[in-house]
Amino acid sequence: MNWSDITGWLSQDDANLLLKYSKLSTGNVIEFGSYLGRSSVLIASSIGDRYLICLDGFFSDNNKVELFLDNLNKCNIKNVITIKGDFFVTNRNLFAKVGMAFIDGGHMTSCLEVNMECCNKNLIIGGYIVFHDYINTQYPDVKQFVDELIKKGYYQYLEKTPNGSSIVIKRIR
Numbered sequence: 001m002n003w004s005d006i007t008g009w010l011s012q013d014d015a016n017l018l019l020k021y022s023k024l025s026t027g028n029v030i031e032f033g034s035y036l037g038r039s040s041v042l043i044a045s046s047i048g049d050r051y052l053i054c055l056d057g058f059f060s061d062n063n064k065v066e067l068f069l070d071n072l073n074k075c076n077i078k079n080v081i082t083i084k085g086d087f088f089v090t091n092r093n094l095f096a097k098v099g100m101a102f103i104d105g106g107h108m109t110s111c112l113e114v115n116m117e118c119c120n121k122n123l124i125i126g127g128y129i130v131f132h133d134y135i136n137t138q139y140p141d142v143k144q145f146v147d148e149l150i151k152k153g154y155y156q157y158l159e160k161t162p163n164g165s166s167i168v169i170k171r172i173r
């Protein structure tokens with residue numbers, strides 16, 4: 001079993017971009033929004049002995065933490081630290097030397113803000129953030145949020161998937 005066998009929304013283009021920056025990054029990786037582990041397995045299997053820290057509330061019956069852990073197990077993934085909790089509660093300074101973040105949790109501005117607060121505390125200068133659903137008519141907040149973030153000058157645009165479903169930015173200060 002591998003990442004593409006797990007139910008989720010990550011396309012092959014999204015996966016290619018995530019793989020590229022997971023491999024280029026140094027240090028540990030944080031994922032906001034893991035669901036059943038589709039992106040988690042992809043990232044964790046591409047970062048060697050570095051750790052992927054997965055944050056998710058695992059709130060509903062169809063994304064119980066047990067299902068997530070079972071998928072990791074079936075894919076023989078060992079380098080994941082799972083934190084079950086609401087982003088608004090688990091937003092602590094826990095993750096020193098984080099080289100990349102993948103943001104794919106709640107897609108509203110309030111959630112993006114709290115995820116970014118955590119990134120600003122923990123992401124190294126030169127570290128990457130990949131946002132899923134950058135262009136998605138269902139989630140207009142994401143594009144607006146990322147575009148405003150880039151304008152503030154702490155993060156630089158690097159690249160996006162051909163249809164804009166994922167975008168990568170780099171922390172520059």
Ligand SMILES: C[S@@+](CC[C@H](N)C(=O)[O-])C[C@H]1O[C@@H](n2cnc3c(N)ncnc32)[C@H](O)[C@@H]1O
Pocket residue numbers: 007008009010032033034035036037038039040055056057058059063085086087088104105106111
């Ligand atoms: C789109 S899914 C993640 C998909 C996953 N990255 C994948 O590739 O399959 C979004 C996830 O964010 C989680 N989430 C949304 N809001 C949250 C919050 N406030 N705190 C914790 N988790 C949250 C949901 O539980 C859900 O599992």
